Amino acid sequence: MKRLRFSRSLRLRKSADFRRVQQGGRRVVTGELVVVYQPRPDAGPRFGLAVSRKVGNAVVRNRVKRWLRESIRVERGALSEVDVVFIARKGAAVSGLAELRLQVRGALDRIRRALRQKRT
């Protein structure tokens, strides 16, 4: 069985990258998440998180980011050639890991379909 990792190489880390994705990318909205993605040919996938202070205090924000990282780690599958930014809404603070994991899976499925359609 392939091990499920989410190391630093899979993360979006630069301010310029965030700006590029959020300004030029496409948008998918689930219940508590806004997911923005932009294709990036001939490269692996990269994921970024954005949890603002409106979501809660530092403990709550850290918890939401951990839930999202865990969800991405489990659900990302064979996605590639794309940059994705997950933006948490206020309700994410109380939705719990299971709910967020469902929403991440749904958003990633829609991104995969859109990319496949575009390629063909």
Added chain:
RNA sequence: CGAGGAGACCAGGGGAUCGCUCGCGGCCUCGUGCCGUGAGAGGAAAGUCCGAGCUCCACAGGGCAGAGCGCCGGGUAAUUCCCGGUCGAGGCGACUCGGAGGAAAGUGCAACAGAGAGCAGACCGCCGCGGUCGGGUCCCUGAGCUUCGGCGAGGGGGUCCAUCAGACCUACGGUGAGGGUGAAAGGGUGCGGUAAGAGCGCACCGGCGCCUCCGGUGACGGGGGCGGCCAGGCAAACCCCGCUCGGAGCAAGACCAAAUAGGGGAGCACAUCGGGCGGCCCGUCCGCGCUCCCGGGUCGGUCGCUAGAGGCCGUCGGUAACGGCGGUCCAAGAUGAAUGAUCUCCACCUCCGCGAGGGCGACCAGACGGGGGCACAGAACUCGGCUUACGGGCUCACUCGGACC
């Protein structure tokens, strides 16, 4: 057992699997790689309210202005913090709380009410001067008012006292005792005194000032003498007195260094002008000029960046805070920002059922089954404090009340 006050401490634990960040070692296909191994949030990490280290501002200079602090002594790198004490307030008590210098340096403020509110004041009342009038009491009558109980202006009569007293009036004077207003009206009680009064006088009590003695390093406490009631409140009002304070903050600052645009540095000189050194004045430095040189900054990266005024134990000094000496232990460094996820077992709290067991007794204790709960909160340069948030647990001496032996 109940109620209460004070201090110290903990911040669920074990196991399995999958992950994240950093250090070290190894491997290769040298990468934002893989493997192994070790470490990985708090008592408040929080608020950013004080104090420091550190870095830059030329040195951190003078005066004014400004800001902060404010009982006394000690601790400390330092403080507005801590410890011990003094005084005041609260509590039966253990104990708690206190921004606690100066209002007999000055300037100011006090709405409304009230006669008068800041070198006070005469509305009612009381007294004196002047004027007018006989007055008290009982009975009858009775305008009017009424809470239907009564209250009663005025008039008539009986009786007592007598030209003193008293009542009324007025325009004057005295009074600060009484009424009433207010948050506050210039000590309290008693006696004397006076036309009436008043600290006007006296005694005691309380407070204040000055002198002096004793105890204490001191704040202050205790005793004696004299004065005299003249001296109200607010300085978290201006202010006065004393002490302290240069500014900014690791996004400080140093180094490496794309694209784009053209500027930048060093030396010498500087009357005026402009700018910097937190504000103003002084002082001082830099620029505009001349000569020489080629690097500077943004994106990004590296350093700063984690071993410290550290914890614990023992001992000595000290009432204590704390300090000296010796031993020992620990020690996250991320940067779109790590310290997590799932499962399981056991603790802890609480509710319901059940109520075994122990004790002479007040009472203790809750086995067993089921349900619920397990807080506040996440390092961002580092320390010392303060403040605020917080479910519960543990421990040590104490206080008050009750019951029992």
Added chain:
RNA sequence: GGGCGAUUAACUCAGUGGGAGAGUGCUGCCUUCACACGGCAGAAGUCACAAGUUCAAAUCUUGUAUCGCCCA
């Protein structure tokens, strides 16, 4: 992370120790055939919250909460 500021009626704001106010909006009446404009009257506030100083606090002091601004 660090440095600052604000909070008063539904909205925008004044008020710097004794009376809580202005404009817009809202409600009612008048005016008009009707509406707008206009006129008159009225309601509406824990002065963000909690302690303290003071006789007295929106105002002064301290703490808490919320919102906003600046520094790469």
